[in-house]
Amino acid sequence: MSLFKTREWWRTHCGENEAFDNHSLLVTPLFGPDIHNVIIVGSHNGYLRIYKPSSKWIEEGKTLTGYKPTDLILESSLEKPIIDLNVGKFVSGSQNLHLAVLSPSNLIVYNVSMIGNAADEEDRCVLNIAYEHNLKRLGATLTVGPFGGVQGRDFLCVQCLDGTLLFYEQETFTFSYNLTNYLLPTPLIYVAKNDAFVTLNSGWVFECYRYQHIAEFDKNKEKQPSELGKSLYPDWKYNLGEAVMDVKIATLSSVELAIVVLGERSLYCLKDDCSLKYTKRFDYAALCFHVYVVEPDGVLMVMTVTETNTLMVYEGTTLRWTAQLPFAPVAVNRGNFQHLEGVIVLLSDEGSLEGCFLGTEPSLFVAPPVSCTKDFNYETAESDVAKYRKMLQKSAASDSSLTNATAESEIGISVWISPHLEPCPFDEELAVETEKHSMCRVSVELIPYAPLRQVQVSFEVHDPLIVRADYHEIANLCDRHLAQSVIHMGDKAVPASLETVVTVTYENSFGAIRVLQRKAQVPVRLVAKLCPPESGSSFSITVKSDEPIVSLSQLFPEFIGEEATLGRNNNAIGLQYLYTGTVVSIASGTSSNRYRLQSEDSLAVGPVGRQLIARLNGYYSRKQCNCVTSQVQLQILNAHIDVHFASRQEVRRIKYTGGPRSAGNAAEKYREKNGLQL
Structure with missing residues (x-):
């Protein structure tokens, strides 16, 4: 959530219990650039509304007049759901802008004329049908533009639910084309610079088809029936790898344009030749977006709306501003109106329509100065810190338990x-x-x-x-x-x-x-077997117990019944490691509560010694055993530690110098000197 909020400039509500989507909002200079922009809203219930906001500041910028009933200059019921809107030069012989309204069954072009003076605050509009096209299939989206590079005219393209594109040259139907690899309606835009259409197929691959190629392909099908069933190969492809929510096109200069794609989790900016200009990965889900260019530098700006009702303003991949919105919009746009330019227009799915701008309100709260008149007692503070540290340790211990x-x-x-x-x-x-x-x-x-x-x-x-x-x-x-x-x-x-x-x-x-x-x-039987004990081994340790001696056959019952030679009076056994042959002998004392472990390999005594101590503790149900070693045994242990340290030093030298390991290095010399073998 952003720390800042958008400032309301103008707000109203479109009807009651009506539904809207991202194709229901259009901000455009319908009556020419001198009258600024108007807001056109079409609902799924068939109501068409045109607003001309006149909000302005009064009392030296302190308050706004807001919405007035006269701002609604047209409200008409078309009796059919409005699924898309667009404005262009759609009537032959006229350079005026006309409004095209798409419903599921027809496409209607209206002539919208103003009554009275265009500068009057109480303007009204009249809606007249210029012509109408009945669709052969159910319509989904509407795309307009000067197809084929025509001058002073705009043509229309209707994308149907089954993937069919219906092309109209104003009042005349020209041809149709069926998109391949198509499942659901996807955004379709027209790039005037290349005279091409760009859309997304069902495999999440961006495809570009030139208008001339589509028209020629349709003519070839009529002349050669053998061409039926074949499809047109796109001019270029770009694999996005995710579903697309909307596509916008922005002209950066006379020779450069950008195709901006809003995915479910990413924002892509492509050039007209299919090359990627940049991409931005989102950590949120976007609802809608809008692009515009800041003149005269030609800087591309992108506004996205998140699922948390936050407006994010990007310059390239850099986030320039973020602000909290009053509701979750399904469409966002930007327009220049009579008393304010750069207004952000928002439309919700229930019909809330608002014009807002980015701004902040100053905070009137001023933090009081910190009082430092009281002397600081360091001794008291130190004792308090020690007390609180003990409390924290005690709390952590109790939390762990x-x-x-x-x-x-x-x-x-x-x-x-x-x-x-x-x-x-x-x-x-x-x-x-x-x-x-x-x-x-x-x-x-x-x-x-x-x-x-x-x-x-x-x-x-x-x-x-x-x-x-x-x-x-x-x-x-x-x-x-x-x-x-x-x-x-x-x-x-x-x-x-x-x-x-x-x-x-x-x-x-x-x-x-x-x-x-x-x-x-x-x-133990997994790694060792029972064998006769040995005497005179070089390494030995002694385990002391406060309890009476326990028979070794009771401590190691898994070896009972095996063919092995126990020591005299069953007070000594030998355990031989299966894979090395090393023998560890265990002997219990006759007059003292001691157990002696000995072997030629000092490392082999460790696992057997731990087993002996664990079994003694388990037998007595409490720990009573201590392990005692001699000074000679400690010297052997220290010698092994020194060899290990010398080996690590040699590895470090080889790693950083890259020299080969020689037979006379420090570790081997140390082992030879002390008679050790690892």
Whole structure:
């Protein structure tokens, strides 16, 4: 909505319970340029009205006289719906302007004459029929112009509902032409410079046909019956790609003109040779538009009316002014009247007719000066800021908990990963000698407690694990829904973690976006198998617990029954990674509440250690475990961090210098020095 509003200059209402559209308004100098413009309005109920606004300022520009009954100089009932209006030199032997009125069944040309002095404020008009054409088909739009390049005369073209063009040379019917690729009536304009017609076909393609070619094509059909069924090929085409609401033509200079097209979401300005001059993409829906040229510079101006009753004035693609309109018009025009030029004329679909102009009213409100007499206490202000910051943090925390509680009451989410492995058809080359390449299924059950929209379910695992079909989307969720996928290994490496994160996002009935997460563990048997424990490994960590030792067969029940050698007294087991062969040994203490994990590969201990801690916490239903590492293990971890940092530095050097990666770079030298292999 604009901050400014149009200023009313003249306003009236056309009849009662009548209907109008964008072809019902015409602003033109019907009685010659000396009498300025008049407003011609034709309704679908068959009433023709001509207005001559005489509003002017009184009392030194403070008030306006507005509408007077004498401004209506003609009101006549034609008894047939008026669907289009136009003015031109339509009568043979006369250079006066005549009014052409199109109804669905006929085309009538009227002679409108003024009674009395043209300068009199109480003028009246007389309407006389010059001639009439009965249409062979139902008419839709009317286009006029000097077809064929004639001088001092205007011809008429009626576009019918079935796509037939009926051409009339004033009182005489000449020929007809059927448009191809035609479904509904579209805007049809005549370009006098090229003597051509421009229209839009049903494929949203702008087409141009020269009048001479249309006339010759009709004559050829009469002479050669074999030409029947063929169509005329257009002189040029331009694919707009959207429906067209209206088309206007503006003469910029003696050698340049512009074809302005109003689409549903765009404004196009074309030259007469089909080349695009510019285009403007709208972020609103346009209702109607009007173009005019500012003389003597030949600047093209475009006025568009939006669905929010806003008038937008463009110079090219630049928005020069915007103003709020009093109602939603179906037609907009611009005219020069007796006491004011450049008046914007608006017509609504119910008959509200207004002449307005762009202007602003000064605001009488003046903000009072700010009082700065009170001294500012910085210490008090600092304490107040700290207090309010704590209040905001507390409020944000409560809002977060409230949001989570609300989301939990809107949908139920259950994640289940099957402990049973299946043969994996993907990446079969990863199969090892003793084990087949396997996968496990993961299922997410969604139970909505209220209708939800745009529900999205995503799965996330850590490399080298891979999840197939990691994204599911449900447009509307009103009943139970099950989203499934499979997880398997994608490379011969040690996984960083066996955790699977399921994220569910949705939009509730109030438009609020919610995000919920659930976590689950991939079965250990997917990546490792039971094996005899090893002793004397180079890397080890210790897990302490405040509770008594739990048997390893209870912590890892999925391996019970497999042919493997457990340690003595079942207090030690080994887990061997299927794809790397690395063994991680787990031993429980005999006299202390400790578990020892050891392996030759420090990275392999992480996933098994996290599994052990998670299972201990689940067994005791509370967290009681702590992980202890030695100084040597921390040195190994720091060495890996240094190697990673050196590798990143080398990548950065190669990226910005473009040099090849040599065998003696810093990262490799560091690894050789510390005996590390990544």
